[in-house]
Amino acid sequence: MNLKSPLPIRFRLLGIVLLSMPIAACLNNANDCVPSGNCTSVAPTTANLKLKLTINSENASVPIAVYEGDASDSVLYFLDTIAAATISYTVAVDQRYSAVAKYRQGNLTILAVDGDKTKLTSNNDCGDRCYEVSDALLNLKLAQ
């Protein structure tokens, strides 16, 4: 009787490796776990919305419009005029934002558009749930 497995050895090894990872994660008990020092156990409700802008002689201050969701179809969140190359706002977490900056270049008007999302992720740190926030970064600089 042929007892040889129909699967080649490489597939079997790959299967063993893939299966062993979740098993190892399950067997990981709290006794040999070293907790990280900076665990945020309460879910944050805010994140930063960072904007990068081009400030030059033609555009000493840049009017911006920030939207919740996509700029084309969504709710206007606020308007502002910025005279700095970077600025940061505190906004709600787990939300998509977009912004439009209005520049002058000769007789042209350039509308720079970008969008990003603030994200909330969590991980298991020795039995404790730790939260981490990812800021949204909108690059509204003018292309060279």
Added chain:
Amino acid sequence: MGILKRRNFLWNVKLLLLLCSSNFIVLQAIAQQPLVPEIGLGLNFNGTDAMLNLGAGVSFQNIRTSAKVSFQPRLGAKRVFVETASPNVLIQYRERRYLLGLEVDKRFKLTEFSEYTELGLFVGGFIGMSFNDYRGTDARGSVDLGYEGMAGAYIGDPHVCLLRLGYLYLPLPTQNVFPHRIGFSFSILFADES
């Protein structure tokens, strides 16, 4: 008139059978090749752009040819200008771009370092679709024909893994992106050794 129609019909049937049989011969020839599953991860780049290449397919070992379905997303986003109805207003978007299609390459062995490792040259190409979208807006991008040509050198065991390094020509409809790139990829082949 009726006889002519009948002759035409028979001729068409014969032609169809011939085409089917020739296709069958080609398919049979391909089926007789030792096929080895292959997955690949690569990167192509120049000073203006970089794209990741994720591929999965098969390697026809006898003819040293790989055929993979390839998905290539751009790393990051490129700033592009789009004209509007007003001649004095431009919109600057941050464009994400993707390529999806079939990638084929043919390898030519130059030398063997050992029983398992060989060095050679390859030529290949990609054909499929190139599509884009823009960050922060649902403004529609476009779907275009995407193609690329590549040539270079490879090293590795054609039953286990291959490392390819070469030149890549990839024209994209994105402004200020040069088509000439350096490309490298790493493929894992799952040859049955039993």
